Each structure stands twice: as C-alpha cells, then as structure tokens.
Amino acid sequence: MIYPIVKYGDPVLEKPAATITKFDDELRQLVDDMFESMYAAHGVGLAAPQIGISKRIAVIDVTFKEDPEAKIVLVNPEIIHVEGRITSNEGCLSIPEFREKVTRARKVTARGQNLKGETFEVTGEELLARALLHETDHLNGKLYISHISALKRDMMKRKIRKMVKAGEW
Ligand SMILES: [Zn+2]
Numbered sequence: 001m002i003y004p005i006v007k008y009g010d011p012v013l014e015k016p017a018a019t020i021t022k023f024d025d026e027l028r029q030l031v032d033d034m035f036e037s038m039y040a041a042h043g044v045g046l047a048a049p050q051i052g053i054s055k056r057i058a059v060i061d062v063t064f065k066e067d068p069e070a071k072i073v074l075v076n077p078e079i080i081h082v083e084g085r086i087t088s089n090e091g092c093l094s095i096p097e098f099r100e101k102v103t104r105a106r107k108v109t110a111r112g113q114n115l116k117g118e119t120f121e122v123t124g125e126e127l128l129a130r131a132l133l134h135e136t137d138h139l140n141g142k143l144y145i146s147h148i149s150a151l152k153r154d155m156m157k158r159k160i161r162k163m164v165k166a167g168e169w
Pocket residue numbers: 091092093094134138
C-alpha cells in the first residue's frame with residue numbers, strides 16, 4: 001500500500017518516534033509499504049513519521065531500485081560513529097520543492113535492528129552517510145532544516161506559509 005507523504009507543518013514530523021518492541025508480520029508489512037511509498041515519491045530514504053506513523057523505522061535505498069542488496073531497513077537506529085565533514089544539497093520528501101546545502105559527516109556508522117530484531121551495524125559514506133543521518137534525525141523529530149542557518153530557515157518557513165495559504169502545500 002502506498003501511503004501519502006506527510007508534509008512539514010504536521011506535528012508528527014517534530015516529535016520523537018516510539019521504539020519498536022514487536023518484530024512481527026505487521027512490522028514486515030509496514031516496511032514493505034514504506035519502500036513502496038518511498039519509491040512512489042521518488043525518494044531514497046523514508047522514515048515512518050513521514051507517513052504519519054510515529055515509530056522508529058526507516059528505509060533507505062540510495063541506488064533507487066538499481067541494486068536490491070542496497071535496500072536498508074533500520075529499526076530503532078542510532079548513530080554510533082561519525083567522521084569528516086562534507087557539504088552537499090539535501091532535500092526531504094516532507095518538504096517538497098526545497099533543497100539546501102547542509103554540512104554533515106562524510107562517513108557514518110549506524111547501529112539498528114533488522115526485521116528479526118537482530119542488532120547490526122551499517123557504515124556509509126557521502127550519500128549513504130547523509131541518508132543514515134537524515135533518517136535517524138526524523139525518528140528523533142528533527143528535520144534537515146534544523147542544520148541550516150536561521151535566516152535560510154525563516155525564509156523557507158515564510159514561503160511555506162504562503163503556499164499553505166494558497167492551498168499549494
Ligand atoms: Zn526527510
């Protein structure tokens with residue numbers, strides 16, 4: 001099932017999501033639906049709050065279907081190591097039509113659980129590192145715009161408010 005993507009302004013995006021304790025068929029279905037919803041929205045990462053579900057699950061595929069092995073499911077993830085700095089354009093499915101330069105770690109290791117509840121670690125560089133940080137942030141109620149300057153963020157918020165008023169958001 002394809003879920004609609006929740007947009008900036010919805011409080012679900014700005015509150016910490018709940019820890020997953022049950023690794024059952026319902027979770028597996030939700031993860032399938034999240035991949036489907038992410039691909040439908042042309043994204044390379046999606047966190048459950050972005051479909052209105054405040055649970056600590058994220059899916060990532062930086063190859064966008066090119067490599068089935070590149071699909072990553074992260075349950076209850078946390079960032080355990082960061083290295084280096086790199087600035088690159090970043091966007092979010094929940095803040096469509098905007099992109100901003102964001103400086104983040106170049107190499108990142110996340111620890112999380114898989115669909116069986118087993119703990120594993122994943123290390124990524126550049127785009128994957130960025131995705132691991134961006135999606136883990138989502139589960140903590142944090143959006144990428146918290147990493148840009150207050151001035152740019154305020155400009156963005158003003159534009160969004162106008163779009164909301166015009167019924168374009
Ligand atoms: Zn996002």
